[in-house]
Amino acid sequence: MVTIYDIAKKAGCSSSTVSKALNNSSTISKKRKEEIIAIAKLMGYVPNSNARQLATKNSWSIGVLFSEDMNIGLEHHFFSGVLEAFKTYVEDLGYEVTFVSKKVGHQSLSYLEWCKYKNVDGVFIVTVDVDDVSLKELTESGIPIVTVDNGVLNVPTIISDNYQGTRMVLNYLRLKGAKKIAHIAGPLRSFAAQERIEAYKDVLRKADVEIDEKLIIEANNYDFNSGKNALYQLISQYGGIPDAIYAASDDIALGAIRALKELGYKIPEDVSVVGFDNIELTKYTSPSLTTIAQDKIRIGREAAKHLIALINHETESVPGIVKRVPVELVIRESTK
Amino acid sequence: MVTIYDIAKKAGCSSSTVSKALNNSSTISKKRKEEIIAIAKLMGYVPNSNARQLATKNSWSIGVLFSEDMNIGLEHHFFSGVLEAFKTYVEDLGYEVTFVSKKVGHQSLSYLEWCKYKNVDGVFIVTVDVDDVSLKELTESGIPIVTVDNGVLNVPTIISDNYQGTRMVLNYLRLKGAKKIAHIAGPLRSFAAQERIEAYKDVLRKADVEIDEKLIIEANNYDFNSGKNALYQLISQYGGIPDAIYAASDDIALGAIRALKELGYKIPEDVSVVGFDNIELTKYTSPSLTTIAQDKIRIGREAAKHLIALINHETESVPGIVKRVPVELVIRESTK
DNA sequence: TTGTACGCGTTATCAC
DNA sequence: GTGATAACGCGTACAA
Secondary structure (H helix, E strand, C coil): CCCHHHHHHHHCCCHHHHHHHHCCCCCCCHHHHHHHHHHHHHHCCCCCHHHHHHHHCCCCEEEEEECCCCCCHHHHHHHHHHHHHHHHHHHHCCCEEEECCCEECCEECCHHHHHHHHCCCEEEEEECCCCCHHHHHHHCCCCCEEEECCCCCCCEEEEECHHHHHHHHHHHHHHCCCCCEEEEECCCCCHHHHHHHHHHHHHHHHCCCCCCHHHEEECCCCCHHHHHHHHHHHHHHHCCCCCEEEECCHHHHHHHHHHHHHCCCCCCCCCEEEEEECCHHHHCCCCCCEEEECCHHHHHHHHHHHHHHHHCCCCCCCCEEEEEECCEEECCCCCC | CCCHHHHHHHHCCCHHHHHHHHCCCCCCCHHHHHHHHHHHHHHCCCCCHHHHHHHHCCCCEEEEEECCCCCCHHHHHHHHHHHHHHHHHHHHCCCEEEECCCEECCEECCHHHHHHHHCCCEEEEEECCCCCHHHHHHHCCCCCEEEECCCCCCCEEEEECHHHHHHHHHHHHHHCCCCCEEEEECCCCCHHHHHHHHHHHHHHHHCCCCCCHHHEEECCCCCHHHHHHHHHHHHHHHCCCCCEEEECCHHHHHHHHHHHHHCCCCCCCCCEEEEEECCHHHHCCCCCCEEEECCHHHHHHHHHHHHHHHHCCCCCCCCEEEEEECCEEECCCCCC
16 A cells, blocks of 8 residues: 555655645645656555545545335335435535444444444435334434435435325326225325325315215335235225225335226226336336326435535524425326 | 543543453453443443544445446346345445445545545445446456456356256246247346357257247347337247247346237237346236246345455455356246 | 553644 | 644554
C-alpha cells in the first residue's frame, strides 16, 4: 500500500504538502500540485478510507435496512426496484451504501450500535420486521432516516399516492358501468392497505354510493394465495360476485382471478378485476391485468433526495408521509 | 461519542486495559474485565469501525458489484434472490456488505481503486457490464472474487448445472413422445446460454438424435419480447412448429407461448413448452409453465462459502466454474 | 496483570 | 507556499 509519506519522499516534500495537493487546497502552488498528483498516479496511490474518515469524522456512507426474513415474497420486486433507484442516486452524489447488519466480526450489535460503529450519515429503511425492538431504538436516535411504505410510521416516509390510485380505479370502473365494486384489502398492519381501504370508502362516499361492508375483505397477506382465499371468503360473505373487484396488489388480483376461473367465471365478461403495483408479469398473464402502476424509480429517488436533504440539514425530520408519488392507471384486458 | 479513554478514566485504568477487556484478551483479570465491560455498557460505548480497521488492517467487509444499467430486466429477480442468500450467509459470519461504487465523495474511482480505498476482503460480482474496462483490472488484481453466471469468465463461478437441467428437460419431453424438440437459446454472450445450447446438442447426440440446426434459434435477450420474436423466427426458419420447445429462460418461454397463442396454437395440445429459472410467476400463468428450477438460495450461499474460503486462504482462486448447483424439473401444465 | 508508548494513514492547525 | 506536529480512536508490543 502506498501512502502519502511514500509520495512525499519521492516528491521531496512533506506529507502535509501531499495531502494538500491531493485535496486541491488553495494554499499550494500550481506547479507542486500537478507534480505531486502526477507522482501519486504513477505510484498507484489510493487513499485509505479508514484513515480519512477517522481524521475527518465524515463517512459519506448510508446504511440500508433490507431484511428478508419477513417473507414479503413477490412484493420484494417492488422494493428491489426502489432500492436500485435509491442507490443510483446517492452513489452519484458520492455516498457509498452498505447493508445495516446486526453483527460485526464475532459480536452482535443492535441496528443503532451498528450505525454508530460505522458512523453512517443516514439510513434508508427499505424492508424491515416492524416488531423488531432494535428498530425503535434506531428510529428514535436522531440519525437521519427515511423509509418507503412498510408500516414504520414514526419516520419520514415516501409513498405512492394511494388515494389518487384508488380514485382512478373506482372512477374508471364506475364509468364503465360497474355498480357493485368489491375491495380486497391488503393486511391492515400495512399502512398502504389502510390508506387504500380508507380511500375506497371515501371515494365511494363522495360519489354518494352506500358502502357495503360485505364487499370489503381483508387478505392475510399481499400474495397470490391470500388473494385466492380472500376471493372465496368474499363470495361467501357477499353471497355472489360483484361487478368488479379492486385488489390491493397485483398478486392478490391474480390469486382472485385464479379463484374466479376455478369457479367458472370469465374475466372481464363476468367480473372486472384491477390490481395495484404493475409488476412485470401483469403484462403477460391472460387476461393481462388492469392495474395501478407504482413508480419505483421515482419513489427510490425521492427517498434518496429526502435523506440527503436531512443529512445536509436542509430539511427537518417529520414523522409520517413527506412525499406522495403519483401513480398511473394502466388499462389492460381484465376490465371491460 | 464515548471512547475507550472515557471508559478508562471512569474505570480508573489505562486505555489498553479497556481495549483488552473489550476484546476479551486472556491477559486480564476476570474481575477487571467484567467491571470494564459493565462500565462500557453503562456509558453506551460503541467501538469505532475506522479506528479499529486502521489499527488492525482488517476490514471484515465484502464488496458487491451490482450494476443495473445493463437492463437485465426480469432476470433481475434471480440475481436479487442470489444476493439475498449471499448477504445472509456472510453477515452471519460477521462481514458487512457494501455496494462497490465508482465514486467516493466528489472524485471518481475505478472498481479496483474503490476496493483498495475501502480495503474490502473480497468481492462478489452479481451483475455487471462485462464490457466495462474497469472490470478486468479488478478481476486480475488478486483480490478474492467470486461470481455467478454472468459472462465474466476469468473468475471463480458458481452456476446452475445447466447440463443436468437440459438433460432432464429433453429426457422428459422425449419420454412424453416429442420427436422434434426446438431450442430457443439465450444470447450467446451469456455463458449459461452457451452451456445450455451445448448440452442440448450433446444430449440429443448421445440419444442418437440428429441435430437439426433449423430447430435452434438464438434469442436477442432473456426477456419476454425476445422470446416472442425468436418464436416467429423459428417458425419461419423451420417452416412450421415442432413438437416441443425448450427455452433458455422462463421469460423467453412465456414470450414464445404468447406468440404461439397469437398464431392460434394451443399449449400443450399442439406444442409443449419448457422454460428455465422457475420464476414466481410461472406458477400463475395459464398454462402454468413447466420449467427448470434454479436454486437461488443455494447459489448465493455457495458463492458466499467459496468467497470466504478464498479470503481465508483455504482454497485457491481458479477461473471458471468451481461449483455446479443442482437444478430441478418442475412439471406444470405447459407440457403434455 | 497492568500501563506506557507507538503505529495505523489521513487531515488540520499552526508556525515558519 | 510549505512543513512540523498534533489529533482521530484503537490495538498491541514491550516494559513494569
